[in-house]
Amino acid sequence: xxxxxxxxxxxxxxxxxxxxxxxxxxxxxxxxxxxxxxxxxxxxxxxxxxxxxxxxxxxxxxxxxxxxxxxxxxxxxxxxxxxxxxxxxxxxxxxxxxxxxxxxxxxxxxxxxxxxxxxxxxxxxxxxxxxxxxxxxxxxxxxxxxxxxxxxxxxxxxxxxxxxxxxxxxxxxxxxxxxxxxxxxxxxxxxxxxxxx
Amino acid sequence: xxxxxxxxxxxxxxxxxxxxxxxxxxxxxxxxxxxxxxxxxxxxxxxxxxxxxxxxxxxxxxxxxxxxxxxxxxxxxxxxxxxxxxxxxxxxxxxxxxxxxxxxxxxxxxxxxxxxxxxxxxxxxxxxxxxxxxxxxxxxxxxxxxxxxxxxxxxxxxxxxxxxxxxxxxxxxxxxxxxxxxxxxxxxxxxxxxxxxxxxxxxxxxxxxxxxxxxxxxxxxxxxxxxxxxxxxxxxxxxxxxxxxxxxxxxxxxxxxxxxxxxxxxxxxxxxxxxxxxxxxxxxxxxxxxxxxxxxxxxxxxxxxxxxxxxxxxxxxxxxxxxxxxx
Numbered sequence: 001x002x003x004x005x006x007x008x009x010x011x012x013x014x015x016x017x018x019x020x021x022x023x024x025x026x027x028x029x030x031x032x033x034x035x036x037x038x039x040x041x042x043x044x045x046x047x048x049x050x051x052x053x054x055x056x057x058x059x060x061x062x063x064x065x066x067x068x069x070x071x072x073x074x075x076x077x078x079x080x081x082x083x084x085x086x087x088x089x090x091x092x093x094x095x096x097x098x099x100x101x102x103x104x105x106x107x108x109x110x111x112x113x114x115x116x117x118x119x120x121x122x123x124x125x126x127x128x129x130x131x132x133x134x135x136x137x138x139x140x141x142x143x144x145x146x147x148x149x150x151x152x153x154x155x156x157x158x159x160x161x162x163x164x165x166x167x168x169x170x171x172x173x174x175x176x177x178x179x180x181x182x183x184x185x186x187x188x189x190x191x192x193x194x195x196x197x
Numbered sequence: 198x199x200x201x202x203x204x205x206x207x208x209x210x211x212x213x214x215x216x217x218x219x220x221x222x223x224x225x226x227x228x229x230x231x232x233x234x235x236x237x238x239x240x241x242x243x244x245x246x247x248x249x250x251x252x253x254x255x256x257x258x259x260x261x262x263x264x265x266x267x268x269x270x271x272x273x274x275x276x277x278x279x280x281x282x283x284x285x286x287x288x289x290x291x292x293x294x295x296x297x298x299x300x301x302x303x304x305x306x307x308x309x310x311x312x313x314x315x316x317x318x319x320x321x322x323x324x325x326x327x328x329x330x331x332x333x334x335x336x337x338x339x340x341x342x343x344x345x346x347x348x349x350x351x352x353x354x355x356x357x358x359x360x361x362x363x364x365x366x367x368x369x370x371x372x373x374x375x376x377x378x379x380x381x382x383x384x385x386x387x388x389x390x391x392x393x394x395x396x397x398x399x400x401x402x403x404x405x406x407x408x409x410x411x412x413x414x415x416x417x418x419x420x421x422x423x424x425x426x427x428x429x430x431x432x433x434x435x436x437x438x439x440x441x442x443x444x445x446x447x448x449x450x451x452x453x454x455x456x457x458x459x460x461x462x463x464x465x466x467x468x469x470x471x472x473x474x475x476x477x478x479x480x481x482x483x484x485x486x487x488x489x490x491x492x493x494x495x496x497x498x499x500x501x502x503x504x505x506x507x508x509x510x511x512x513x514x515x516x517x518x519x520x521x522x523x524x
Contacts, residue, residue, distance in 0.1 A: 028222045039217050040210030053217045061228040111212055118212070121205050140203045141210055177202045 027067050031060055034077050041081060044137045046088045047125065049111060055087035056080070078152050081142075089130065124174035132167030135160055312394050312411035321516060322394060322411045323498060325472065325479065330385075331496035331512070334374050338442060338456040338464065339482050339495035339513040341374035345385060369396060373484075373494040378403045429470065430501040433524035434509050444497070444511065444520060446470075452480040452497065454513075466495060477501075477510070 035056060042052035059080045063070045070076050114122065125133055131153075138144045138152065146164070150157045172178040314320035323331040324345065331340035346368045369383040378401035386395045392413050400406040429448055436442040442456040450470040457463055468482035477500035484494035498512035507522040 031222055031225060032219065035219055036214035036217065037210075040212075040214035043213035044206060044210045049213050049216060052213065057220060057225065057228060060225045064226055064229045111209075111216055114209075114212065117205060118209050121202075121209055137206065141206045171202075175202050 026071060027064060030071075030076060034080065035060065038077065038081050038084060041137060041142060042084050042088055043111075044125070044141055045085055045130070045134050047122070048088070051088050052084070055084040058087055059084035082152055085134065120174060124171050127174075128167045128170045129163075131155075132163045132170065135163035136167045136171075139164055311414045313414045314409065314411050320411075321414075321512065322396070323496075323512070324394075327472070329479075329481070329496065330369060330372075331479075331498065332372070332374050333512070333515050337374065337495075337514060338458055339454065339466070339480075339484075339497045341372065342481065342493045342496050343372040343374070343383075344370050346370055371492060373492075428501075430499065430509055432522050434511075434520035435523050436511075437519050437521060442513070442520075444499075444509070446499075452482065454482065454497075468493070468495070470499075477512075 038059075039049075039052050039056045042056055043049050046052055062083060063076065063080055070079055073079050111118075128136070134153065135149055138149045139146070144152065146157050146160050149155075149160045153160065155163075168175075168178040309326060310324045312322040312324070314322075321331075321333040321340070323340070325331070328345045330343040330345055332343060333340050369385045370381055372380050372383055379399055382399040384397045386397070387393070388395050388410075394411045394413070396409040396411065398404075398407055398409060429446060429450055431446050431448040434444045434446065441458070443454065445453045451467065452470060453465070453467040455463065455465050464484065466482045466484035468480050470478050470480045472479040477498050480497040480499065481493040482495035482497065483492075495513075500510040500517075501508075509520040509522075510517045511520050512518075
């Protein structure tokens with residue numbers, strides 16, 4: 001009666017809860033197509049590649065456990081990205097992973113071989129808050145609209161706009177594309193820089 | 198930077214993506230299976246702690262001072278002894294008024310469902326993925342505690358829950374709701390193609406057997422709807438109904454309550470936050486008033502969104518209620 005792993009169940013004709021057959025090929029295709037892309041997105045949001053990789057793996061494992069349900073969502077990839085992001089910023093999870101990383105002497109979260117421009121970008125991203133970074137990544141990398149970001153983050157659209165605007169202003173001194181935005185307001189101090197970046 | 202910001206960001210993300218290996222889908226499925234094993238082990242550990250910990254519970258409550266090395270873990274807290282009736286909630290061991298919260302060893306669980314009676318007065322039934330059931334009844338605080346066991350394997354204490362929903366027909370045991378008049382012999386069945394739960398209450402001294410029907414309100418999946426809570430909302434919180442009910446949440450996950458209900462009669466209890474759910478955190482409570490003190494008697498579901506808010510949404514009675522920070 002109790003199925004612990006695999007896709008979510010469905011209600012049978014008699015109203016009883018039944019376990020649906022897994023559509024492994026469907027999941028495999030979704031996973032293969034999206035894993036690396038989402039890791040890149042979470043890395044851009046958090047700045048820790050090892051954490052991004054692990055949290056995306058965990059998110060896919062959770063998706064597999066209820067694949068019958070997740071696959072019916074309008075955008076399963078957004079579900080994975082949301083779960084992975086929340087996992088990656090979990091304080092408890094970070095504490096556990098740091099302890100594990102200490103024992104296995106994990107590599108630095110920095111990406112090797114970055115160009116000077118990329119290093120500048122990394123430096124710039126470190127100067128904004130996690131919420132601003134998430135909004136900026138979702139908008140400029142994932143290509144979501146403000147309304148879509150609001151839906152994914154669970155924030156009002158006004159808050160998303162604020163995060164985008166403030167993030168751009170903070171990045172303006174380092175990103176010429178945002179210079180015009182940054183000229184509208186004084187530079188942001190670095191005192192509120194938190195998170196992995 | 199000469200290139201556009203979007204292009205640079207994309208290149209950075211691509212560099213990260215190409216720096217990681219793509220684990221096989223078998224590895225992902227194996228990880229999913231391991232999660233289940235861990236959750237089952239945690240549930241088994243909880244049972245052991247509840248059985249083994251009750252003997253020393255009274256001794257523990259007399260030794261409030263804890264060193265860092267022996268700081269209470271969530272499961273330990275769950276088996277803490279009840280506060281004797283009349284004791285102020287603020288006397289709860291290890292309670293803290295810290296407002297900062299902190300990292301905490303939640304056992305993260307995935308699914309829960311909320312069901313509601315069709316009666317004029319709200320009544321909720323929550324089903325958690327480890328088989329714990331919380332029921333709201335008139336005048337009760339906190340939510341009544343119960344457990345679902347698969348009807349064909351009750352002795353094995355198998356949680357009869359699949360994706361937050363009970364399986365076809367299960368036993369509802371260890372119920373502490375006084376208004377049911379019984380604590381065992383109840384059962385839960387899924388009806389109307391999964392949109393309803395029917396609780397069968399056997400006859401007892403005060404009434405004949407009857408059915409209670411609950412309609413499904415929400416089925417929460419991790420990360421799908423609500424942001425997960427990962428910080429303890431430590432502090433003192435009071436209800437907005439004349440502050441008749443107080444919750445004290447310690448930074449170590451301990452929870453105590455004081456409630457004046459039933460014509461001003463004081464009720465108290467202590468417990469611990471033991472699970473993180475998509476819609477909040479769950480605390481299992483050992484009540485000091487009435488009933489057995491060696492087993493959980495109540496459940497709170499606590500939400501704090503955003504996590505810096507000075508308001509909590511607490512499921513402890515009829516439905517969600519707002520508690521405000523007072524310390």
